[in-house]
Amino acid sequence: MNSELGLIKRQFGHRARLALSPAEIRAMDDQAHAARTMWNCLHAWWQMMPKSKRSLAAADQAIRQARGDIDFLAALPAQAAQAVLKTYFQAWKNCWDGRADEPGFKARFRSVMSVDIPQGRDLQIKRVHRRWGVVNIPKIGRVRFRWSKDLPVGKKANSDNRITGARLVKDGLGWHIAFRVQTLERVPEPHQGPEVGIDAGVNLPLALSDGNHQDHGRAPRLPNGDSDRDKWLNAEEKAKLLRLERQAAHRKSLRKPKEKTSRRLHRTYDQIRALRAKATRRSIDWQHKTTTALARQYGTVVVEQLNITNMVKSARGTIEEPGRNVKQKSGLNRSISQEAWGRTVTMLAYKTARYGGTLHKVPAPHTSQRCSACGFVTPGSREDQATFACKNPDCGWSGNADWNAARNVLHLYRIGLVEVPAAGRAVVRRACRVKPATAR
Known part of the structure; x- marks a missing residue:
């Protein structure tokens, strides 16, 4: 330099x-x-x-x-x-x-x-x-x-x-x-744009604290409640993928033990791989366009410090202590992996620096359970995945759950509760205790 x-x-x-x-x-x-x-x-x-x-x-x-x-x-x-x-x-x-x-x-x-x-x-x-x-x-x-x-x-x-x-x-x-x-x-001039907090989710991919949410228009759940593993494919491509997967499973069942995989089965696997790669390419394209627009618009971007590896761990458990709701947790894990939150943060990191902005990370615990209006964590406030309704008798604020988390993320940055890398690990620098986030 x-x-x-x-x-x-x-x-x-x-x-x-x-x-x-x-x-x-x-x-x-x-x-x-x-x-x-x-x-x-x-x-x-x-x-x-x-x-x-x-x-x-x-x-x-x-x-x-x-x-x-x-x-x-x-x-x-x-x-x-x-x-x-x-x-x-x-x-x-x-x-x-x-x-x-x-x-x-x-x-x-x-x-x-x-x-x-x-x-x-x-x-x-x-x-x-x-x-x-x-x-x-x-x-x-x-x-x-x-x-x-x-x-x-x-x-x-x-x-x-x-x-x-x-x-x-x-x-x-x-x-x-x-x-x-x-x-x-x-060297870019310091970005004079506003501050924004971002909460990465499954129902709403990127919820922003100012309400300018970024949605790719792909439903994370099918009508029957199962996880949509291929939401970046259209209806015809999904039907083709399902047909190829069934075809591959059938041909694999006919293969004898230690028998070499047939060329026909390899061709089926190649077709499945091509459809998966097409979905990944569309996902990355959306992430690039979205993060570029955010880096141009905002001078300070605040995200959560997520441990995604622990979030997508299986709930299967062991034989002695089997897990519960394994199928539902498996679907949630697939949805989290498809959203690729880590890749989004990586893109935001270098794009904000390119446009003169900054990216900050704050601790993730309780950002989705805490009310962004009164600052209290009240049991039962998170009624479902999409809605947050504060049960504090003196508050009663309600709104989108992801928007509430994004407001909390920005508030943690404003009070100085940010993640600072030190000695190869992330430590929390505390400027003051968490207070109610009344002003936005």
Whole structure:
């Protein structure tokens, strides 16, 4: 960052769809499987070697020998193999620092197929049409990709504005390329917009304290009360997904134990995966558009510090102590996971900073049970999932439950009860005790 010139370096990613021929798809699949095999070879080498010999140089020598001994590993470019090595060692550093679990074996059908291109100069990007560009992929050649965002290429590229690398990723809709972009931008002026508290929910995705709620128009519950697992699909797509799931279950039931999965069943799984990927793409698109609008409108955004991992734990219990309402809790867990609250907060964090605003987190306990008008937690006030009616005889305020929680979230920020990261964990800084939130 150059404070004298008021400039700051910004790094972000941009994902684009690739247009590949069947031969190119097979070649990229071979590279992805070689990268996964390289990871598994490194993991096996790490487990066999004593701790004193686990070094980056020794691992580099091991993968060089593996590329010479195993023929199909040659499909992976040398730079991509080095990227696998660096990623594996970084995974262990993240584990030692307490940020992730130990790296493990990557299974063939449960792992994301991806290949890294660490050098941006190898891409040789060029725009050839209003909607399409071409990129050079090592050992594949020139490939078209969907041009949906201006990239620093050609005369626009320099030492401060450039593409530093890319990553090839495959999902249910095919292969995509994720560019790593570095730009030099002006430091944004402080955002003078208003403050807003946001409560993330299931019935109402984003409830705002000023009443400007954000709803994606997708009903979280079916008429029969069951959880709608595919609310981002239309009626025809839902019917097709249900038919494919039943078809896959039937074909799986006919497979004998230890029998290889048929190609017909694999094709059915691919069709299911494509529909799931389409729903995820629509969800992410809505989140991007919504968080961008919020970052432009509000100068201070306040959210709850949620432990989503604990919120979506199963209620199944154990054999000795079985859980209750397991099916209902499972449906709620699916709805929470589909809303992707953590991804929404991540988007708000970097978008508010881009527009000069700030994002703050406050403690989550009792924000949905406390009345935003009188400040008391009265039993029975939360009558149902959608309505809050204060049972305090001196208050009697009623309104939308998510709106009530959003008002409480903003009030906690205004009195100074915010989460401050310290020593790798979140601690609560208390400025004063919680008082009734009368003024809004």
